[in-house]
Amino acid sequence: MANVKLNGYLASIIHKEGIKKQFKFETKLLKQNGTEDPLNEKRFTKAKGLIHRYPDRVVLTITNRCFAYCNFCFRKHNWDRFDGFDLNEAEDYIRNHPSIREVLISGGDPLTLPNSELEKILKTFRDIPNIKIIRIGSRVLTAFPQRIDKRLIDTLKKYLPLWLAIHINHPDEITELFKTKARALIESGISIVSQTVLLKGINDNSHTLEKLFCKLVEIGIKPYYLFGCDQAQANEDYRVSIDKALKIMENLRFRISGLCMPVYAFDLPEGGGKVVLEPDRLIKRVKNRYIFRNFEGREIHYEDV
Numbered sequence: 001m002a003n004v005k006l007n008g009y010l011a012s013i014i015h016k017e018g019i020k021k022q023f024k025f026e027t028k029l030l031k032q033n034g035t036e037d038p039l040n041e042k043r044f045t046k047a048k049g050l051i052h053r054y055p056d057r058v059v060l061t062i063t064n065r066c067f068a069y070c071n072f073c074f075r076k077h078n079w080d081r082f083d084g085f086d087l088n089e090a091e092d093y094i095r096n097h098p099s100i101r102e103v104l105i106s107g108g109d110p111l112t113l114p115n116s117e118l119e120k121i122l123k124t125f126r127d128i129p130n131i132k133i134i135r136i137g138s139r140v141l142t143a144f145p146q147r148i149d150k151r152l153i154d155t156l157k158k159y160l161p162l163w164l165a166i167h168i169n170h171p172d173e174i175t176e177l178f179k180t181k182a183r184a185l186i187e188s189g190i191s192i193v194s195q196t197v198l199l200k201g202i203n204d205n206s207h208t209l210e211k212l213f214c215k216l217v218e219i220g221i222k223p224y225y226l227f228g229c230d231q232a233q234a235n236e237d238y239r240v241s242i243d244k245a246l247k248i249m250e251n252l253r254f255r256i257s258g259l260c261m262p263v264y265a266f267d268l269p270e271g272g273g274k275v276v277l278e279p280d281r282l283i284k285r286v287k288n289r290y291i292f293r294n295f296e297g298r299e300i301h302y303e304d305v
């Protein structure tokens with residue numbers, strides 16, 4: 001397991017309650033059980049670094065380096081060893097599979113690579129006719145916002161439309177620098193969505209998540225996913241039950257607008273794919289008559305066509 005060191009930016013905000021538990025690696029965690037490669041990405045690897053699980057999209061992992069080493073990372077088995085990626089192989093595979101229309105560039109954190117290398121990857125994907133959507137998964141805004149400078153933005157904006165999916169778990173991670181850099185990205189035409197991991201003792205209450213999701217929307221970032229914490233090695237202390245997650249979602253639905261609501265999802269073991277769950281509103285159905293429970297808990301009849 002890699003020696004976890006915090007960069008200067010993270011070190012300067014690590015005293016904040018919502019942040020320290022995410023990054024301070026505790027050796028006792030390493031003794032816990034869990035699965036190496038819980039999403040079974042090995043099985044779906046079709047070219048070096050290229051994971052193809054769903055028909056319309058692929059993930060290219062281009063590095064194992066990250067701006068942050070989160071305790072609960074589901075790819076922590078890659079921290080000490082990484083087989084690399086092969087852009088030519090990935091390109092050939094995607095061109096030969098026209099059903100693939102979206103690519104997620106992931107890692108580690110893709111933005112740890114120099115701009116010239118990023119550009120090569122972006123250009124390759126933009127030139128593939130069947131690729132319509134390019135997404136980059138990154139922790140940059142919360143873990144090293146200084147990386148977002150004019151040169152990086154000038155590189156990225158050549159390949160619009162481009163989606164940046166940022167990893168953020170707590171409102172304490174939204175600093176003034178975060179806001180400035182997020183605005184610079186948005187003003188340059190880059191669309192930003194957020195991904196949050198539901199973490200015990202960090203954000204597993206509706207109050208914290210309400211604050212986080214509403215603040216993100218104020219800045220112009222759409223909350224996209226609230227993920228259940230994966231069954232990776234040493235993740236036990238962070239996992240939140242599905243029951244509790246659904247109660248939190250129910251509570252949030254009552255308090256915040258649809259724009260602020262992410263989708264709650266988790267990955268099934270053995271590479272079974274993503275499952276999206278919503279609190280159950282349908283109580284009963286008789287022919288075309290439905291009985292729903294509304295956000296106040298009242299039962300309401302609905303007659304369908």
Ligand code: SF4
Nearest residue numbers: 066069070073108139
């Ligand atoms: S930011 Fe993502 S890739 Fe990096 S350590 Fe955290 S979970 Fe893993």
